[in-house]
Amino acid sequence: MPSVPPSAGPKRPWFTQTAVPAPDAITDAVLIHEEVAGFLAGSHGVSGAEARRRVLGYLEELRTTQRYGLYRALEYPLYPILRKIDRVAENVSIPRDAARAGRIVYASNHKSHTDYLVEPLVLDDAGIRPPIIAAGINLFGGPLGLLHRHVTGAMPIRRATKDPAYHITLKAYVIELLRAHDLFFYPEGGRSYSGELKSAKTGLLSACLHARQPGLVLIPTAVAYDLVLEDHVLAHQKVKRRQRPFSRELAEMVRYAVGYRSRAFVTFGPPLALDGYDPESRRSVSALAHRVRDEIGRLYKVLPTAVVAACMRPSITRKELESRIDALLDTLRAAGANLAVDSGREAVATAADPLELRGVIVSERGRFRVRERHVLRYYASTIQHLLTPAGPTH
Numbered sequence: 001m002p003s004v005p006p007s008a009g010p011k012r013p014w015f016t017q018t019a020v021p022a023p024d025a026i027t028d029a030v031l032i033h034e035e036v037a038g039f040l041a042g043s044h045g046v047s048g049a050e051a052r053r054r055v056l057g058y059l060e061e062l063r064t065t066q067r068y069g070l071y072r073a074l075e076y077p078l079y080p081i082l083r084k085i086d087r088v089a090e091n092v093s094i095p096r097d098a099a100r101a102g103r104i105v106y107a108s109n110h111k112s113h114t115d116y117l118v119e120p121l122v123l124d125d126a127g128i129r130p131p132i133i134a135a136g137i138n139l140f141g142g143p144l145g146l147l148h149r150h151v152t153g154a155m156p157i158r159r160a161t162k163d164p165a166y167h168i169t170l171k172a173y174v175i176e177l178l179r180a181h182d183l184f185f186y187p188e189g190g191r192s193y194s195g196e197l198k199s200a201k202t203g204l205l206s207a208c209l210h211a212r213q214p215g216l217v218l219i220p221t222a223v224a225y226d227l228v229l230e231d232h233v234l235a236h237q238k239v240k241r242r243q244r245p246f247s248r249e250l251a252e253m254v255r256y257a258v259g260y261r262s263r264a265f266v267t268f269g270p271p272l273a274l275d276g277y278d279p280e281s282r283r284s285v286s287a288l289a290h291r292v293r294d295e296i297g298r299l300y301k302v303l304p305t306a307v308v309a310a311c312m313r314p315s316i317t318r319k320e321l322e323s324r325i326d327a328l329l330d331t332l333r334a335a336g337a338n339l340a341v342d343s344g345r346e347a348v349a350t351a352a353d354p355l356e357l358r359g360v361i362v363s364e365r366g367r368f369r370v371r372e373r374h375v376l377r378y379y380a381s382t383i384q385h386l387l388t389p390a391g392p393t394h
Contacts, residue, residue: 087125088266103178105218106131116139122266132182167203196385200290201289217272225263267299311324316367317366
């Protein structure tokens with residue numbers, strides 16, 4: 001069954017052109033949810049037959065399979081990229097203990113397409129059961145899409161659609177999913193193109209609260225890279241204006257993988273109990289979203305590349321740069337930041353060569369000069385949430 005609307009032909013919903021999937025347990029459970037049943041009965045002005053085709057079409061799209069026995073095998077076809085990223089887990093005992101106690105929702109910031117590979121493998125490294133991953137639907141084309149759908153257990157998310165049938169179906173599907181699986185999702189939605197930690201969206205958070213799963217907890221999770229594989233692509237675009245084909249993005253990632261090497265820090269925070277939040281209250285859900293963003297921000301690993309980028313000037317001596325970083329680190333310590341570096345000297349010694357090899361800065365006659373100001377600004381922005389008050393959550 002196609003997972004995206006056809007590009008040609010009459011402008012009809014794609015699901016009216018597909019076969020109705022065979023019923024299964026989760027389909028049956030979703031169809032009797034109050035909101036879904038209301039939609040099927042015509043609550044949104046759609047006839048029963050067409051409404052049913054919409055709901056079943058979206059259910060077939062969301063259907064995913066997780067084959068735990070093949071999970072570790074992911075490293076082999078993806079070895080050319082994964083061998084360039086050293087995974088570092090922090091506080092991994094938190095999800096391990098929580099997994100023994102009940103169901104988990106993981107909420108993480110979103111830096112790179114490699115997040116979908118790195119973060120689940122960190123859990124698997126620790127022997128923790130893999131969650132279902134909510135990923136943008138653009139990742140579900142071609143061989144990678146087959147891998148997501150039939151091995152990792154990723155669930156495609158249509159972030160831009162306004163179709164009420166989709167939102168009603170997705171909400172009911174997540175509620176049923178949490179009865180049998182953990183869930184990993186990115187409250188920001190897509191990746192941050194500016195480098196900044198974005199506001200948390202509330203759609204999937206609300207669905208998790210509506211599940212009312214006994215003992216369900218949310219574990220804030222932060223991922224940080226010395227160097228983000230797509231840094232040049234994201235930094236020059238700055239904001240996401242349109243969805244580009246993933247095949248094009250993948251080609252760009254392969255291009256920038258030449259000479260690429262990075263650490264990926266995945267940090268888990270204390271679990272948040274969800275039973276104190278009211279899924280029917282917009283204020284309550286918004287408060288949870290704001291808290292989740294704040295927790296992720298505090299967990300985010302502040303790496304040498306970020307502090308060097310934040311303190312760079314168009315032209316600066318090593319001594320001046322080290323001094324500026326020392327002052328910034330004092331500010332970050334006062335803010336309770338999760339620091340990976342203790343001094344300006346250490347930061348420059350660690351980050352200068354990788355940034356120069358990446359073509360971001362250059363060392364000339366005892367001074368550092370900026371070559372790629374957009375990329376430098378991208379890395380500087382990754383710690384901006386620790387230096388300025390958070391804005392309102394949307």
